[in-house]
Amino acid sequence: MALNTSTIISIVFLAAMPFLGGILMGVDRRLTARMQNRMGPPLIQPFYDVLKLWAKEPYIANNIQPLMAFMYLGFAMLAASFVAFQLDLLLMLFTTALADICLIVAAFSAKSPYSYIGGRREFLVMLSYEPVLLLVEIAISLVTGTFIIKGIRAYETPLLLLLPAAYVVMQVVLVVEMKKSPFDVSGSAHAHQELVRGVYTEFSGYTMALVEVGHWVKVVTMLAIVGLFWAPNPFIGTALALALFVGAILIDNVYPRLSWQRMLKTTWTIGFGLVIVNLLALSFGGVI
Amino acid sequence: MGLIQKSQLKSPWVLHFDCGSCNGCDIEILAALTPKFDLERFGIVNIGDPKQADVLLVTGPANKRNHRVLKNLYNQMPQPKLVIAVGTCACTGGVFHNCPNVLGGVDNVVPVDVYVPGCAVRPEQIIDAVVLALNKLAGLAQSEEEE
Numbered sequence: 001m002a003l004n005t006s007t008i009i010s011i012v013f014l015a016a017m018p019f020l021g022g023i024l025m026g027v028d029r030r031l032t033a034r035m036q037n038r039m040g041p042p043l044i045q046p047f048y049d050v051l052k053l054w055a056k057e058p059y060i061a062n063n064i065q066p067l068m069a070f071m072y073l074g075f076a077m078l079a080a081s082f083v084a085f086q087l088d089l090l091l092m093l094f095t096t097a098l099a100d101i102c103l104i105v106a107a108f109s110a111k112s113p114y115s116y117i118g119g120r121r122e123f124l125v126m127l128s129y130e131p132v133l134l135l136v137e138i139a140i141s142l143v144t145g146t147f148i149i150k151g152i153r154a155y156e157t158p159l160l161l162l163l164p165a166a167y168v169v170m171q172v173v174l175v176v177e178m179k180k181s182p183f184d185v186s187g188s189a190h191a192h193q194e195l196v197r198g199v200y201t202e203f204s205g206y207t208m209a210l211v212e213v214g215h216w217v218k219v220v221t222m223l224a225i226v227g228l229f230w231a232p233n234p235f236i237g238t239a240l241a242l243a244l245f246v247g248a249i250l251i252d253n254v255y256p257r258l259s260w261q262r263m264l265k266t267t268w269t270i271g272f273g274l275v276i277v278n279l280l281a282l283s284f285g286g287v288i
Numbered sequence: 289m290g291l292i293q294k295s296q297l298k299s300p301w302v303l304h305f306d307c308g309s310c311n312g313c314d315i316e317i318l319a320a321l322t323p324k325f326d327l328e329r330f331g332i333v334n335i336g337d338p339k340q341a342d343v344l345l346v347t348g349p350a351n352k353r354n355h356r357v358l359k360n361l362y363n364q365m366p367q368p369k370l371v372i373a374v375g376t377c378a379c380t381g382g383v384f385h386n387c388p389n390v391l392g393g394v395d396n397v398v399p400v401d402v403y404v405p406g407c408a409v410r411p412e413q414i415i416d417a418v419v420l421a422l423n424k425l426a427g428l429a430q431s432e433e434e435e
Contacts, residue, residue, distance in 0.1 A: 029328070038326040042298075045331050051295035052342070057366035059339050197337045204339035204366055 021216025058205025132271030309348025
């Protein structure tokens with residue numbers, strides 16, 4: 001691969017992704033605090049948290065756990081690289097799934113009922129958003145004729161005009177991906193809950209720091225996918241992605257946590273329903 | 289001051305354990321997390337997981353039933369860690385000090401860094417205690433560097 005300008009931009013974007021994610025999480029905590037009429041922590045608070053966790057004495061439950069934490073971050077970065085280098089959307093989705101599986105294996109490996117139940121619920125979280133995301137990607141490929149991000153970006157009409165319902169569905173996917181209410185059954189970021197910290201319970205010290213950074217990267221990857229909805233102008237695409245990010249925080253502050261049954265019902269009805277209606281409309285309109 | 293040490297001072301995650309208090313101090317701890325006092329300004333998050341917590345806030349006197357739980361929670365917290373006894377009961381046993389089932393203050397079970405007297409304590413005092421505890425942590429790191 002020749003080292004031309006676009007490759008360099010891709011490498012810089014990939015390297016900046018964890019930092020972007022950290023800043024976004026800081027914005028998230030700040031916005032949440034403002035919505036609750038509080039001041040909120042400084043913007044770089046997530047970096048303080050991760051550095052502190054990194055320096056803390058690790059309590060490792062078994063040998064698999066640190067390996068899985070590294071692999072979680074590794075697969076998250078791999079999925080991010082598929083987006084940064086404008087490769088395959090489907091590969092991105094399946095690599096993200098692998099990262100999730102690493103998290104679940106780490107949760108299952110410890111003999112703790114909390115992390116065990118958290119892991120099982122993480123499976124349900126995957127079940128709730130991944131088929132929906134897959135359908136959105138299939139819709140994108142039906143319109144543009146390709147799964148390769150480079151090809152999607154070369155498509156002239158902005159996707160938002162053709163697939164507005166899929167954009168709304170991405171809001172649901174993003175809320176699930178960010179582990180926000182009402183879909184934070186497997187382990188939420190900042191609230192007390194019945195599972196202690198769910199799937200994160202048994203992580204401590206540097207393993208928790210790795211998982212945290214992996215989560216940031218996954219969120220930024222998902223936002224980059226949302227940005228594809230207005231690919232001709234990257235600034236409008238970024239604005240669209242940030243709109244969904246703020247929307248996710250708003251939804252988090254408005255809705256209480258759902259049970260997993262209702263989470264599945266909600267994501268599947270909204271997700272499949274809207275995308276299929278959108279595709280039917282396009283097909284009757286003669287676009288696809 | 290190094291970056292890591294600064295992070296440690298900027299992000300104390302709190303674990304709250306009720307040793308059988310009357311809930312007065314617990315309510316004040318929760319009050320400190322509400323919008324009026326907003327502990328999250330200092331990066332303080334109430335985390336349920338001892339494996340990720342930095343500061344243990346204990347309310348109520350240690351008694352013969354729960355001192356094992358308290359000890360267990362303390363042992364599950366990784367270093368560096370701090371313990372704050374919140375309220376008169378947690379400091380000395382308070383009005384329960386001579387009950388047959390009460391061991392006295394929580395310092396009979398785990399080493400305490402900061403004592404916060406009061407029945408019930410005020411949220412401002414809890415914030416002050418956490419800041420004091422962090423100063424102690426900074427001092428510990430400083431003396432280690434000097435050695």
